[in-house]
Amino acid sequence: MPPVFSHGDLRLYLLSLLDEKPLHGYGIIQALSERTGGTYTPSAGTIYPRLAKLEEEGLVTKTRDGRTTIYAITEAGRAEVRARADDIDGIQDGLSDSVRLIADGVRQNVREAMKSLRADLAAAASGGTADEPPHEDPRQAARAEQARAEAVLASFRGSVRADLRTHVARGGTLDPAVIDALQADLDAATARVREALRG
Structure with missing residues (x-):
């Protein structure tokens, strides 16, 4: 963070x-x-x-x-x-992004804690232990992983966006090659995810 x-x-x-x-x-x-x-x-x-x-x-x-x-x-x-009004605007934008990232992290931690609690309760009800969780519905597991992926994407977007805004607000320049490399990396990551989903 x-x-x-x-x-x-x-x-x-x-x-x-x-x-x-x-x-x-x-x-x-x-x-x-x-x-x-x-x-x-x-x-x-x-x-x-x-x-x-x-x-x-x-x-x-x-x-x-x-x-x-x-x-x-x-x-x-x-x-x-x-x-320095532009710098202050950049700081405010960065604050908004930081708060959003922290809130996303809190929500993810709450979801994980609830999932763990449900597993513990189910194990206790079946006479087992939390180390032996009951079989999970594949669709529920997929939804949980989808939520995790969305949290990862939101964290990445917020972090890079805050860095870019702060840099530009302070009068920094952006080399087009940096953005081209970012686009290439994101395109490659998208292709890998799509290939994995088809597999």
């Missing part, structure tokens, strides 16, 4: 959050958790050093409100957010 934020992306994403409204540290942590569907909740040790660095760079200010420290973006910070 790729990391939720690539190197340097969290810093820029913090600026984009503060561009929306001033927040205290815990509010920033909550906002990140909400934006990632609860799949990423950074620690205070991750957030506060980055906020301090943004403050040193003159991109963020902090003020005290009683016992709470409120962080707000400066005009220089807003200028960076505007200048």
Whole structure:
């Protein structure tokens, strides 16, 4: 599973959050958790050093409100957010893909756990053990493998798509030969799968 934020992306994403409204540290942590569907909740040790660095760079200010420290973006910070709007869009797309991949993985783990639980229950009901599972319906087994194949494809698509979007958003170029090689590899994989299905 790729990391939720690539190197340097969290810093820029913090600026984009503060561009929306001033927040205290815990509010920033909550906002990140909400934006990632609860799949990423950074620690205070991750957030506060980055906020301090943004403050040193003159991109963020902090003020005290009683016992709470409120962080707000400066005009220089807003200028960076505007200048790097495409990068922020790429980060947001990458976040969406990461959340989707994590959710797919959770669903697959739940399916596998349920399958194992059903096998254990069936074995217990028949007086056997889980090491001696009952005969499985071939169509049910095929559906389970189909679901596994779809999860593999979704993971591949999401991972490559996130990498491509992030690369391009950061101003990277794409050599047509890389895409041609990807197309050739996918065509070859498709041919192998079709041949196996015919066999």
